[in-house]
Amino acid sequence: MAYHTLLFLLVFLPLVLLIYQIMPRKFRPAVLLAAGYAFFFSFSRFLFVYLIGATIVMYAAGLLVDRMQQRFKEQKKGMERAAVKTLKKRVTARERWVVAGGVVLLVGVLAVVKYYNFFAQNLTELLHLFSIEGGLKTVTFLQPIGISFYTLQAVSYIVDVYEGKIRADRNFGRVALYMAFFPQIMEGPIARYEQTAAALWQGAPLSYRNVSMGAQRILWGLFKKIVIADRLNVVVADIFTYYQNYDGAILALGAVAYTTQLYNEFSGCMDIVIGTAEMFGVTLPENFRQPFLSKNVSEFWRRWHVTLGAWLKDYIFYPVSLSGWVKKLGNRTKERFGKHGAKIVVSAAALFPVWLINGLWHGPQWSYIFFGMYYFVLIMAGIVFEPLTARFHERHQNLAAHKGFMVFQIVRTTILVVIGELFFRAPGPRQGLVMLKQILTNFHISALFSAPMAELGLDIHDAVLIFAAVAIVFVVGLLHEKGVHIRERIEKFPTPLRWCSYYALILGNLIFGAYGDGYLEVDLIYANF
Amino acid sequence: MEELLEILEEINPDVDYETCTTLIDDHILDSFAILSLVSELEDAFDVQVSPGDMVAENFNSAEAIWNMVKRLEEEG
Structure with missing residues (x-):
């Protein structure tokens, strides 16, 4: 039930919106929490105990640290400066133990389920290099969906309480909802407690504006995901799997295609996620700000x-x-x-x-x-x-x-980023280097127009469509960069024109989306991280 | 405040620190510039800046930075 599927968009989301709206305000956060756990359950079944475990750890650690801080504030009243300093040192040391304990528990679970086998395999290989028998056996761990995202949220909560940026929350339900808001579970964005917890808990009624603006953003995200990213999937998979068969020019095209796919897939999913949250009156932090207008790689990562x-x-x-x-x-x-x-x-x-x-x-x-x-x-x-x-x-x-x-x-x-994504997508660093070498030493532009291109599953119609769609995404990005808020402009259009815009987006997705015969449904890439 | 402005001028002389209130929000000071600034502040005012102080509100303007320094001085 990923965010771009019909099951989510036409069944799960409308159902949650409906139940949320008909419920009295004080029960609405519980509806969101139940929806979050149901969504989580649909992917990871009973592994949702991991999520609840992480919530309990962060909740308890936050409360403990907060209690120590409040007690210190009480104790220091009337004390001499030197004594306050000594006491503060002692309290801070105790707080650090709690923070460390909470973080080790949270990150420890992530490390075991996600990285243990990688560590075990590499350790065994290393020992074999020195002719030492043994090592660690690999174990199959089931990985709950979104663990890499919610673990970071939980850690940020504990540390923020420790640093005094926020007070620990006594309301377990609010902490649980911060961790399990269903649009964020699969791919983030990684929000901070003060950014979303209060808005999620307030149970604001749905409004026409929020729902229509959210729906626009979802449609835009779908356009990026199913018109561009999914259409590029076949060609990217083929080039990166059989890279040894291809000329450097085709490999370069593969790297550009993958970068385009990844951006449109991840930022498209974020549009769906942020649009969904917007429907409930919740503003999630943005994850992309026109990255391909960056002047250096540091800026790119901002x-x-x-x-x-x-x-x-x-x-x-x-x-x-x-x-x-x-x-x-x-x-x-x-x-x-x-x-x-x-x-x-x-x-x-x-x-x-x-x-x-x-x-x-x-x-x-x-x-x-x-x-x-x-x-x-x-x-x-x-x-x-x-x-x-x-x-x-x-x-x-x-x-x-x-x-x-x-x-x-x-x-x-952009060239540096594309090279980075080539290594990111390649089966391993060595294969990535082979591909890069091939691009630099065996690059023939004519290869792009020779027979293998057609065999990649990308015909002229697909190519034209991708170019046109990417051009639209680029222009929209430029407008955003200039501070033009397109959805707000559309909102101010006269009714017929506004509805024409909505229909254009819906039909664009229906007609040009990469689904049906010849296309496979493509899983969300970042959901696997 | 004069000393703070001198430190800021040295880090990036092209900014009008007396009026700018978006030093972080507009990426005028990046994280490396902030670290240089923190190092200078710690030397000049004998204060200790902790990771919890590294928030945009504390660095968006010269006044905010100055308020943070004064608070840290009081906390000793």
Whole structure:
């Protein structure tokens, strides 16, 4: 019952909307919670105990930390400054134990069900390298849907309580709903407690505006998913499976096609998710902000899978950067090699775990680790060469401000991203390197127009349709970038024109969607991460 | 405040810190610039910035940064 299926869109969602609306306001959060657990159950059956377990852990850890903080506030009244400092140190240490316990439990479950076999296989292979028999046996663990997403939400809640950003919630139902809001379960976005919990719990009545705006966004997401992404699936799967048979030009086309597929599939799913939440009057955080208009890869990651990047920044990058040992390392490097040297060292220390976790988060595969390290190297290169680029910008101010230079930066970033996605999709890093080598050394543009292209399952009609649809998505992205809110514009259209727009979107999906004969229903890619 | 403005000028001289209130929201200061700023603040004002302080509201304007520094000084 994934978000793009008819079962979800025409049965589950309308049913939940209906029950939600007819229920008295105070029962509406319970309807959403029941819908969340039913949705979860439809994928993972009784594995929803994992989700409930994670909810209990975060709830209990949050309450414990909060109680310690409140008791400290009471105790410090009337105490001398030095005594307050000593007490604070002791309380903070205790709070840290609770936070660590909660985080270890949450991440531990994720690590075991998702990464144990990867660890066991690699350890066994490593031991064999040294001619040591034995190692660890692999075990089949069933992985609950969305565990990589809800675990991060739970961790953020505990840490936010510890850091004093939010108070722990005594209402278990509200905490449970934050973790199990059905549109977010499969692919996020990874929300923070203060972003969604209160809105979900208020049980606001449905309004015509929210439902129609949400429906528009869902239709737009479906367009990206079933007209573009699913149509590209056959060609991408073929090129990446039989890459040894193809010319470099076709492999490059495959990498571009996969990047296009992944963007339209994930951002399309986010449109469906955010549109669904909007129907209930809940604003979820955005996950994409026109990533292919980025001028460098750091900016790209501020615009692509925004909530994952923000999570890694807040819960890995800053804590590591501000930890005692990294600060000491930075100060020592500053004394010997100056500010830029210190920036390189501190950035490397904080960015390495960020990109390792980013890669591993996507799954237990070396290709994902390689993908993470690829971005680590690119971003570190940007930092190392910063003085040179700054000097270049200073000397060539006119050029740097020129629109053509901006286009060059965007194209350069896009090429780097496409190469990254090639490694991401390739069966392994070695195969990715073989593909890249083939692109660089055996590239014949004529191959694109030769016989194998037709065998990829992509005829001229598909190609034209994809180009046209991608052009529409690109133009819409440009308009968004300029601050034009298209749905609000449509809302202000005269009624006949407004309904024409709705019908155009519905018919566009019905006529041009990749389903029926010759197409397979394509699972959501990010739901597997 | 003067000292803070000097530190900010050194990190990015092209910004009008007296009026800008979207230093983070408009990505004028990225996370690396924020880390440089924090390091300078800790040295200059003898305060300790924790990961919990790294929120946009504390860094969106010179005034917000100054308020955070004063709060951290009081907390000792």
